[in-house]
Amino acid sequence: MAKMRAAVVAGPKAPFEMVERDIPEPGPGRVRIKVHACGICHSDSLTKEGTFPLVRYPRVPGHEVVGVVDAVGSGVARWAAGQRVGVGWHGGNCGFCDACRRGDFFACQTFTEITGITYDGGYAEYMVARAEALALVPDELSPVEAAPLMCAGVTTFNCLRHSGARPGELVAVLGLGGLGHLGVQFAAKAGYRTVAIARGKDKEPLARQLGARYYIDSQAHDPAAELRDLGGARVILATVTNGGAMAAAVGGLGANGTLMVIGGAGPLTVFPGQLIGGRLAVKGWYSGTSIDSEETLAFSVLEGVRSMNEVFPLERVAEAYDRMLSGRARFRVVLTLREG
Numbered sequence: 001m002a003k004m005r006a007a008v009v010a011g012p013k014a015p016f017e018m019v020e021r022d023i024p025e026p027g028p029g030r031v032r033i034k035v036h037a038c039g040i041c042h043s044d045s046l047t048k049e050g051t052f053p054l055v056r057y058p059r060v061p062g063h064e065v066v067g068v069v070d071a072v073g074s075g076v077a078r079w080a081a082g083q084r085v086g087v088g089w090h091g092g093n094c095g096f097c098d099a100c101r102r103g104d105f106f107a108c109q110t111f112t113e114i115t116g117i118t119y120d121g122g123y124a125e126y127m128v129a130r131a132e133a134l135a136l137v138p139d140e141l142s143p144v145e146a147a148p149l150m151c152a153g154v155t156t157f158n159c160l161r162h163s164g165a166r167p168g169e170l171v172a173v174l175g176l177g178g179l180g181h182l183g184v185q186f187a188a189k190a191g192y193r194t195v196a197i198a199r200g201k202d203k204e205p206l207a208r209q210l211g212a213r214y215y216i217d218s219q220a221h222d223p224a225a226e227l228r229d230l231g232g233a234r235v236i237l238a239t240v241t242n243g244g245a246m247a248a249a250v251g252g253l254g255a256n257g258t259l260m261v262i263g264g265a266g267p268l269t270v271f272p273g274q275l276i277g278g279r280l281a282v283k284g285w286y287s288g289t290s291i292d293s294e295e296t297l298a299f300s301v302l303e304g305v306r307s308m309n310e311v312f313p314l315e316r317v318a319e320a321y322d323r324m325l326s327g328r329a330r331f332r333v334v335l336t337l338r339e340g
């Protein structure tokens with residue numbers, strides 16, 4: 001049987017082990033992908049550190065996967081060997097439960113399939129995914145360019161386009177890291193008056209280069225007061241991992257404004273009076289399904305949105321993961337594998 005290399009986590013907090021495994025066969029409704037690149041997302045720490053109840057071990061993490069279809073299981077329509085595809089966090093859905101019948105595939109009640117969590121992900125030469133989880137990757141994007149768009153990209157893009165903000169309205173992106181540097185680009189290209197909020201004056205040139213019209217240094221200024229001076233934000237896209245920083249920005253929402261939360265953080269305290277008086281909302285957003293990913297990739301090609309990446313070969317997965325976890329990466333970390 002043909003073998004492949006994979007980076008495996010044996011249990012909670014276990015180190016990455018490079019192992020040789022049989023190349024998996026795609027069962028019914030599944031597709032095998034030869035992986036070319038896989039982004040390292042902060043959520044991979046759920047698998048690595050064992051902080052998520054659905055993880056089963058041993059597990060290969062990775063839900064920012066890009067490669068080519070290598071083999072197709074029975075009962076799969078549309079996909080064929082040789083197509084360039086990606087897989088994100090959304091690992092599949094049943095299509096027949098009440099949630100799926102309403103089009104809420106993210107809330108599928110039959111099973112919660114999450115790539116790299118409930119089945120093996122992209123830190124390997126090959127992986128098998130459910131067919132409905134696949135997104136077509138356009139030729140214009142290299143594997144390294146496309147990979148971070150499969151989670152960080154689709155999460156920010158899909159959140160913004162469902163936020164209720166219309167072109168010309170004030171949209172603030174809180175945080176300028178892996179998610180935020182994409183959020184600013186998507187917001188600017190979508191036609192919003194885009195505000196970037198980050199700590200320190202030194203991030204301003206980058207924020208403006210990414211398309212921000214305004215920059216707020218949250219160390220030197222109160223972001224809520226600054227946003228009110230600009231007329232109040234229709235939407236604040238909260239990408240930071242700090243509930244206190246999110247709470248400090250809520251006062252910058254204009255009437256009917258919404259704080260869209262995509263950063264995993266500790267408790268977030270908001271005052272009911274604040275919400276009531278401004279008819280404000282605080283809302284979480286799930287990344288998206290495969291068609292959302294496909295549309296994220298298409299928009300990125302159309303408008304020139306690109307993630308800034310640090311690239312490591314799969315063999316250096318431990319170092320690459322630590323780099324992501326340090327928060328010092330500029331801005332996403334991507335693993336590469338041999339193509340061909």
Ligand SMILES: [Zn+2]
Nearest residue numbers: 041043151152
């Ligand atoms: Zn992710």
Ligand SMILES: [Zn+2]
Nearest residue numbers: 094097100108
């Ligand atoms: Zn379902």
